[in-house]
Amino acid sequence: MTETLLESELFGHMRGAFTGATMTKRGKFALADGGSIFLDEIGTMSTAVQAKLLRVLQEREFEPLGAERTQRVDVRVIAATNRDLKQMVADAKFQEDLYYRLNVIPIEIPPLRDRRDDVPVLVEHFLEKHRQRTGKHIDRVEDGVVEALRRYEWPGNVRELENTIERAVVLTTGPLLTVASISFLGATTPPTSGLPSLRLHQNLEWVERETIRRALDQSAGVKKDAAELMGISQRALSYYLAKYRID
Secondary structure, three states: OOHHHHHHHHHOEOOOOOOOOOOOEOOHHHHOOOOEEEEOOHHHOOHHHHHHHHHHHHHOEEOOEOOOOOEEOOOEEEEOOOOOHHHHHHOOOOOHHHHHHHOOOOOOOOOHHHOHHHHHHHHHHHHHHHHHHHOOOOOEEOOOHHHHHHHOOOOOHHHHHHHHHHHHHHHOOOOEEOHHHOOOOOOOOOOOOOOOOOOHHHHHHHHHHHHHHHHHHHOOOOHHHHHHHHOOOHHHHHHHHHHOOOO
16 A cells, blocks of 8 residues: 555545545544554554554544544554564664554464464364355365475465465365365475574574474373483473473
């Protein structure tokens, strides 16, 4: 969206406020008054819109484009981003005051490769969603499909997983979703080293989690055996399980 169009969507506009504004329009903040508004990809906002958003968060008020009066609003703001806002603040691409106003209750979602146990549940959800949308009669998933999806690194996270399932549903002609219908078309290619990134601390944590996961798989979940496989004590294993919240 252009800056003017985004401002209009969020805060509304008066008739004649800009070319094409043939009628007065209420913005999303006015419509969400007394409720909640979810702002996705908050890191893509221009600095001018950021300033207006900061005013809403601080003063609970805004002015629609072309308006002479201020409107007050009572709304809960939930924002999401896949960008590093702290780094954007350091690069002067995101307002520091807005960052701290948004960062009241931060919730960090780990990448899908770090929560592989979520894959089967997500597969079931997306399969049902796109089976209903397309009208396909798929009642079974071939052995090995879920495990193949669990092993993939998912550089595109949950969105890539949904696209993969949607593509498989479209390509499937019978009642069985097969491994052959699964294709991975990630926008980014995992590093040839198998490491998730070039960030040292992230790689170290990933190696620790992956080692624990494989040891637990081989030992059928018996912590004593898993600790022996890794050459550490059960107490040390308990520490790592708690550190990475591995059940």
